[in-house]
Amino acid sequence: MGTGESSVSRRAVLGAAGAGLVVGGVAGAAGGYGAGSADSSSDDQTVPFRGDHQAGITTAAQDRLHFAAFDVVTDSRDELVDMLKRWTVAAERMTRGEETVEDGALGLGDYAPPADTGEALGLSPAHLTLTIGFGPGLFGPSASDPGRPDRFGIGARKPAALADLPAFAAEKIEPSRSFGDICIQACADDPQVAVHAVRNLARIGVGVVSVRWSQLGFGRTSSTTRGQDTPRNMFGFKDGTANVRAEDTAVLDEQVWVAEKDNPPAAQWMTGGTYLVARRIRMDIEPWDRANLKEQETIVGRTKGEGAPIGKESEFDEPDFNITSYGAPMIARTAHVRLAHPDQNNGAQILRRGYNFTDGSDGFGHLDAGLFFIAFNRDSFKQFVPMQHQLSRKDAMTEYLIPNASANFAVPPGVQDGEWWGQHLFS
Numbered sequence: 454m455g456t457g458e459s460s461v462s463r464r465a466v467l468g469a470a471g472a473g474l475v476v477g478g479v480a481g482a483a484g485g486y487g488a489g490s491a492d493s494s495s496d497d498q499t500v501p502f503r504g505d506h507q508a509g510i511t512t513a514a515q516d517r518l519h520f521a522a523f524d525v526v527t528d529s530r531d532e533l534v535d536m537l538k539r540w541t542v543a544a545e546r547m548t549r550g551e552e553t554v555e556d557g558a559l560g561l562g563d564y565a566p567p568a569d570t571g572e573a574l575g576l577s578p579a580h581l582t583l584t585i586g587f588g589p590g591l592f593g594p595s596a597s598d599p600g601r602p603d604r605f606g607i608g609a610r611k612p613a614a615l616a617d618l619p620a621f622a623a624e625k626i627e628p629s630r631s632f633g634d635i636c637i638q639a640c641a642d643d644p645q646v647a648v649h650a651v652r653n654l655a656r657i658g659v660g661v662v663s664v665r666w667s668q669l670g671f672g673r674t675s676s677t678t679r680g681q682d683t684p685r686n687m688f689g690f691k692d693g694t695a696n697v698r699a700e701d702t703a704v705l706d707e708q709v710w711v712a713e714k715d716n717p718p719a720a721q722w723m724t725g726g727t728y729l730v731a732r733r734i735r736m737d738i739e740p741w742d743r744a745n746l747k748e749q750e751t752i753v754g755r756t757k758g759e760g761a762p763i764g765k766e767s768e769f770d771e772p773d774f775n776i777t778s779y780g781a782p783m784i785a786r787t788a789h790v791r792l793a794h795p796d797q798n799n800g801a802q803i804l805r806r807g808y809n810f811t812d813g814s815d816g817f818g819h820l821d822a823g824l825f826f827i828a829f830n831r832d833s834f835k836q837f838v839p840m841q842h843q844l845s846r847k848d849a850m851t852e853y854l855i856p857n858a859s860a861n862f863a864v865p866p867g868v869q870d871g872e873w874w875g876q877h878l879f880s
Contacts, residue, residue: 498577498642502545504867505725506710509582510804510829511699513678515640518670518808519647520731520825521655522633522860523662525591530605534879536661540585540654541873547650550578553657570656572649579643583650585874586729586862589615591634598632610878612711612720614728614832615863622845624856630666630733636862638729638827644671666858668733670808670825677806683760683768687809687822688741688853690753691760694768695794697804708802708836709829722877725866727829730803730837733810733858736823741853752849754790762790787849793840801836803828823854833861 500508525533543553550573552558557569589595592610593603596617617632637654641647648669655664674686675693679700686692697704706712713724741749750756754763754772762772764783772790776783784791795802806829811822830836845851868874 497550498580499549500578500580500582502548503869503872506727506867507582507584507864508548508867509584509638509640510709510727510806510864511677511705512580512582512640513681513699514673514675514806515580515582515642516671516673517641517644517647518825518827519639519644519651519667520670520827521637521639521651521667522588522665522731523635523637523658524665525604525634525661526663527661528604530879532661533605534875536658537875537879538873539657541868543654543657544583544650544874547573547646547653548578548581548583550576550581553653570649570653572652573646576643576646579641579646581639581641581646581650583654584638584640584729584864586636586638586864587615587875587878588633588635588860588862589617590632595632597628605879607878610719610722612716612723612863614711614715614834616834616861618730618833618859618861619838621841621856623851623854624845624859626859627857630668630858632860633665633862635662636729636731636860644669668810668825668858670810672809674807674809674824675805677804686824687736687738688749688753690749690755690757691768693805694755694760697802704802705804708831709804711831715832723863723865727831727864728833729862729864730826730828730830730833731858731860731862732824732826732856734824734826735821735855735857737853737855738820738822751785752788752853754784754788763788785849787847789844789848789850792844792848798836798840798843801830801840803830803836803840829864 500512502508527533546553552569554568558567558571558574561568589611590598590601591605591607592615593608594601620626637651639647639650673684675696676683677696677699679698683691683694697708709727711723711726713721716723746757750763755761756763759766760768761770762784764773764776772784772794774782774784774791774796791797805827807824807826809822810825811820813821815821828837865875865878868876
C-alpha cells in the first residue's frame with residue numbers, strides 16, 4: 454500500500470530493543486545473499502559487507518527489520534567521523550556473526566562494562582545486513598528544521614534530490630517519528646540479531662547521536678529476488694508482485710542507482726547510491742475486515758487467492774486496463790494496481806522493501822498495525838513523490854490507510870576495502 458503495485462502489512466511482531474538505537478550501514482556485495490544476488494541460501498548465513506552497493510537493498514529480503522533514525526547531537530565533525538569509523542568496524546564484524554569487538558561480551562574482566570551486550574552470542578549471522586543513509590538535516594537547513602546551520606561543513610555536498618518529502622493528502626505525519634539526520638536499516642532472518650546490531654551501534658554512538666524514532670518489522674512485504682515467493686500482507690493479499698528485482702539490472706541502473714549525471718561535482722559521492730523513502734502506514738484493520746471479498750478485490754485490483762490482476766488468471770500476468778465488463782473497466786479506475794502501475798506514472802518504478810508491524814492497540818481496542826513502507830529509487834522527487842500524490846488522491850485503498858511517519862534519506866554506495874561509512878562525503 455502506499456506506493457508500488459501491491460498492498461500493505463502482514464503477521465506478528467519481533468523482539469524487543471535495548472537502549473538507544475543506532476547502527477551503521479552495510480556495503481553490499483556481489484555474491485551469496487549480497488547486493489544483486491538471487492541466491493537466498495548461504496552456508497554460513499553471511500552477507501558480504503563490502504562492494505559496489507550497500508547490502509540490504511537488492512539483497513534477498515530477510516524476514517525481520519529493525520529501522521532507526523537518529524539526530525546528530527554533537528557539533529564536532531571529528532566526533533561524527535570517528536563514530537562512523539567505529540560503526541563501520543563494528544557493523545562489519547556483526548554481519549559476520551562476531552561481537553562488536555573481540556571477546557567484547559565476556560572478555561573485558563569482571564569489573565568492566567562489556568563492549569558487546571551479548572544477546573547474539575551463539576546465534577548465526579542470520580543474513581544480517583546494515584544499510585546507512587543520511588538525512589537532509591545533516592547538511593544544514595531542511596524543511597523540517599529551516600534554521601539549522603551547516604555544522605559539519607558539508608552543505609555544498611548535499612545531493613540534488615535530498616530533501617524532506619512534501620505533504621500528501623490523507624496523511625497525519627507525526628514529526629516525533631519522522632525525519633532524522635542518519636538512518637539505519639538492520640535486516641536479518643533472526644529478530645534478535647537485528648536488534649543486537651542496532652542496540653550495540655547505539656551504544657557506540659552515545660554522545661554523538663541520539664535516537665529520534667525507530668520501528669520493528671516482521672514478515673517482508675515484497676520480494677527482491679526472483680527466487681522468493683510473493684508474501685501476503687495484513688489485508689490478506691499478495692504484496693509486491695510487480696516489484697523491481699535484483700536480476701533486473703537494466704531497471705536498477707535506470708530507476709534505483711544514482712548516476713554521475715544526477716549530481717554536480719561536489720555531490721559525486723552519491724554516484725552508485727540511491728534514495729531511501731521510509732513511511733509508517735497504519736492500516737485500518739477493523740473496517741477492512743468488514744468489507745466483502747468483492748469490494749476488497751476491487752480496491753486492490755487483484756484476486757485475493759491467486760493474486761492475478763482482475764480479468765486475468767495468474768499472478769504475474771500483465772494487468773490489462775482496457776478490459777471492460779458491461780462498459781466499465783474490470784480494473785477500477787481507483788484500483789491500487791492501476792494507479793501504482795508504471796504506465797500511470799510516466800514509467801517510474803521503485804524497489805520496495807517494506808515490512809509489517811504490529812505495535813499493540815491504540816487504547817480503543819483497535820490494532821496499531823500496518824506497513825512500514827521502505828522503497829529505494831534514483832530520485833524520490835521524480836519517482837516516489839508523483840506516484841504517491843496520485844495514490845493519496847485517487848486510490849480507493851486510501852480510505853483504509855493512515856500514513857503517520859515519513860522520511861527521505863540519501864544512501865551512499867557501498868564501501869570498498871579500507872573505507873568507512875561516509876568517507877567520500879566527509880573526506
